[in-house]
Amino acid sequence: MKLSEKKMLKKKEEIILSAIKIVNRKGYQSATMEEIAAELLMTKGSLYYYFKNKEDLIFQCHERVLSNAMDELKVHLEEQVFYEERLRRMIVTHIDYAIEEKETFNMIIKLDEMLLTDKLNPLLEKRNAYESYFDQVIQGGIEANEFxxxxxxxxxxxxxxxxxxxxxxxRPAGEMTKEKIQEIYSDYLLKLLK
Structure with missing residues (x-):
């Protein structure tokens, strides 16, 4: 990859992260391309070099976080351990995204409120595929008599x-660490399957 392509990808990533922050702070309808550009000390016009419009930018935000989360879940899905342990690891990963990627994660939950055109269906399909990873592990655990x-x-x-x-x-400064929450959630949620 050429240096210019690397720079462009890096700038796109910065724009996406900025957009995620602003959309979660103000909501999709209220967030503007001007605010996203200002956060990065860019002009609104320069954003259009990287993205066609606001919807394209929001689509890329969703695409980024869903792809990353799916890649991580897929690793757990294919691990050669008991289904209960696979599901425990998937729960830990999901909670990690819920906490560490809170702004992006919030956008995924409200996906259908943000995209109303042809870009919505591919992301809904991807979100359904994400959910299906949990279905596969649960079904595998049933068939293996673990659940x-x-x-x-x-x-x-x-x-x-x-x-x-x-x-x-x-809250990061709350009484429990992320790791403790992951442990407690895993323990309690796995009891649902017994």
Whole structure:
């Protein structure tokens, strides 16, 4: 890759991270390209060198975080350990995103509020694929007699719903560390499957 291409990719990443912060602070409708550009000491016009419009920029934000999270979950999905341990590791990873990538994570939860055109369907499909990784591990655990549940889809929704709520209440200076929360959540959520 040429140096100019590397610089362009780096600048795009900076713009995406700035956009995530502003959209989460002000909401998709209220955030403007001017504010995103100002955060990076750029002109609004220079943003259009990297992105077609605001929707394209928001699409790239979602694409970035979903792809990264899916890559990490896929590693756990394919690990040669008991299904319970795979699911524990997936829970830890999901919680890590909920806490460390709070701004981006919040955007994924509200995906359908932000994109209303043809860009929405590919991201919804990707989000569904992310959820399916949990389904695969839960189903594998049922077939291996590690889990004894009758409604795997409902259990997956409970798991993700409980983990998604973390970003509403977690505070870095709170009484528990992220690692302690991951441990407690994993222990309790895995009991749902027994």
């Amino acid at each position: 004894t549940i009758a409604e795997p889809k409902i259990v997956r929704m409970i798991l993700l719903g409980a983990m998604n709520w973390i970003q509403q209440w977690y």
